[in-house]
Amino acid sequence: MGMTSKYIWMNGELVEFEKATVHFLTPALHYGIGVFEGIRCYATDDGPAVFRLEDHVNRLINSAKVLGFTNLLYSAEEIADAIKLTVAVNEFTECYIRPLIHLSGGGWNLNVDGGKADVGIAVWEWSNYLGADALQYGVRANIASFTRHHPNVMMTKAKICGNYANSFLAKTESLRLGFDEAILLDPQGYVAECTGENLFIVQNKKIYTPNLAPVLEGITRHSLIALAGDLGYEVTETLISRDQLYTADEVFVCGTAAECIALREIDFRVIGSGNMGPVTKELQQAFQLAIHGKHPRSAEWLDYVNVAESLPLRRAASA
Ligand SMILES: Cc1ncc(COP(=O)(O)O)c(C=O)c1O
Numbered sequence: 001m002g003m004t005s006k007y008i009w010m011n012g013e014l015v016e017f018e019k020a021t022v023h024f025l026t027p028a029l030h031y032g033i034g035v036f037e038g039i040r041c042y043a044t045d046d047g048p049a050v051f052r053l054e055d056h057v058n059r060l061i062n063s064a065k066v067l068g069f070t071n072l073l074y075s076a077e078e079i080a081d082a083i084k085l086t087v088a089v090n091e092f093t094e095c096y097i098r099p100l101i102h103l104s105g106g107g108w109n110l111n112v113d114g115g116k117a118d119v120g121i122a123v124w125e126w127s128n129y130l131g132a133d134a135l136q137y138g139v140r141a142n143i144a145s146f147t148r149h150h151p152n153v154m155m156t157k158a159k160i161c162g163n164y165a166n167s168f169l170a171k172t173e174s175l176r177l178g179f180d181e182a183i184l185l186d187p188q189g190y191v192a193e194c195t196g197e198n199l200f201i202v203q204n205k206k207i208y209t210p211n212l213a214p215v216l217e218g219i220t221r222h223s224l225i226a227l228a229g230d231l232g233y234e235v236t237e238t239l240i241s242r243d244q245l246y247t248a249d250e251v252f253v254c255g256t257a258a259e260c261i262a263l264r265e266i267d268f269r270v271i272g273s274g275n276m277g278p279v280t281k282e283l284q285q286a287f288q289l290a291i292h293g294k295h296p297r298s299a300e301w302l303d304y305v306n307v308a309e310s311l312p313l314r315r316a317a318s319a
Pocket of ligand 1: 197215218219221255
């Protein structure tokens, strides 16, 4: 995966990719004290468009609030503008977008108030997070031996950098065991989410998903619930047990990086027919249309990037 680009936005400056570095003693590196977002920009007939930009930026600001950052250097509007600028100056028609707010100094007495929160935005070309065939054939998953965070241990509504040690443990275990993705159970033993995706099951044409208590409030999850409603499906938030996964007609997962992907096998049990099921397929297709500007929902969800407007800035940055 190539993660290169021309510029990374750092505290208001467009910094050349090679020069966008941080010091070894950055506290975020030692303690995971930062919050981030994963956003995507898609190619459309009207140019690059960022999917649900405002919702992602609001979640970023809320994550910062949950972690305890105060007096952020930039407002939500400024961060949203900076995101569009970073996409434009890098001249990508499609890319993944990674804003990060992190403790950049101080904080060695384990106090977020002791330091300053820097803001950066990187973009790169990233297409198939769960592999090239995942979209069409689905992937194989296991139940992780690790439990998802208890919400009063690591708050799951926030995308806090340190939270992802839990995802790293589960995902590494999953890949080493020969699976593609891990499903984590909540502290009560019910299905929570995957390492970077929310999860749904389909039973008798009805769709179920874990309630939001122990999981990240996924923006793709929210989008798929809306699309499912448009298509006439009933979606219920409920407790889901491990064995309900095994016997479901379909299981699918969703996230900004993964998009909408079927789970065709879990813990060596074939799910449904062993292929992507019809409901998953219908939702995946609707989602693909929406992100590419070809669905009635697109107008509400896409934020178009004005590449021409960024031309003077591009010139200034490269001068
Ligand atoms: C733990 C976790 N759950 C769910 C998701 C899906 O969220 P979204 O659809 O907003 O990307 C993500 C990805 O950000 C995640 O990291």
